[in-house]
Amino acid sequence: MTNYIVSGLERSGTSMMMQILYRGGMPVAFDKSRPPNEHNPKGYYELEGGKVINRLMDGTFPLEKYDGKFIKITAYGLKFLPKGDYKIIYMVRNLDEIMDSMEKMSGPIDREVEKPLFEKLNKYAMKLIDEREDIDYIIVKYNDVVRNPRKEIERVNEFLGGKLDVDAAVKAVDPKLYRNVRENR
């Protein structure tokens, strides 16, 4: 059994990557528990309203049900992944852009306090996937996808063994949707 996961900090482009995979014909699991809104106009592509982390924490999330399918588990949730066989696409994005987006979604953020915390979480998650032998992963930069979707999606396709329809997947990336991009970073 192999579990496929899209991960990264919240607001790092995980939904965009799920859309790319979905459009590119990969098996992707999500439900309608969190509908699209102004923060994610194309949808969240999540399970259980994005609250998979709670189920992973208490050991009740049925990973076996999603064998061979992509699911979204954001960075903190990786801490609770049981031993298995995983392929992870880990999204990274400029932290100030992430903070901008989080602020719009959840209210004011004290960046002096929270930015270093999310930086730590990001490092922690990346170290974790690097060290675990049951995890194969690829790092994808959000801004690279927005700027050069085909190149990045081809890289993802290579990671997935050529299973992705790149032409179709590229169409999921609409640069107009991706506000908050800080240039030259």
Added chain:
Amino acid sequence: MTAEKEEKGKYTTVSIPTPLAEKIKKRIEGTGFNSISSYVTYVLRELLANMEEEEEEVFSKEDEEKIKERLRALGYLD
């Protein structure tokens, strides 16, 4: 040719100033290091390991609680 060099593709060349190379040559005399390259490799590995150790920040319980608060506000956690 050393065993290191025989492993094609696993090694690359780094230039260092000749006086420094001479200094290293003297320093490794009578030690277990059989070449300037092996000594420089050892020193750099030690240096990088120390730097990585210093850079590694602890992800504490307190940090975790603060992150969980934000994740709740974002709707990713109950």
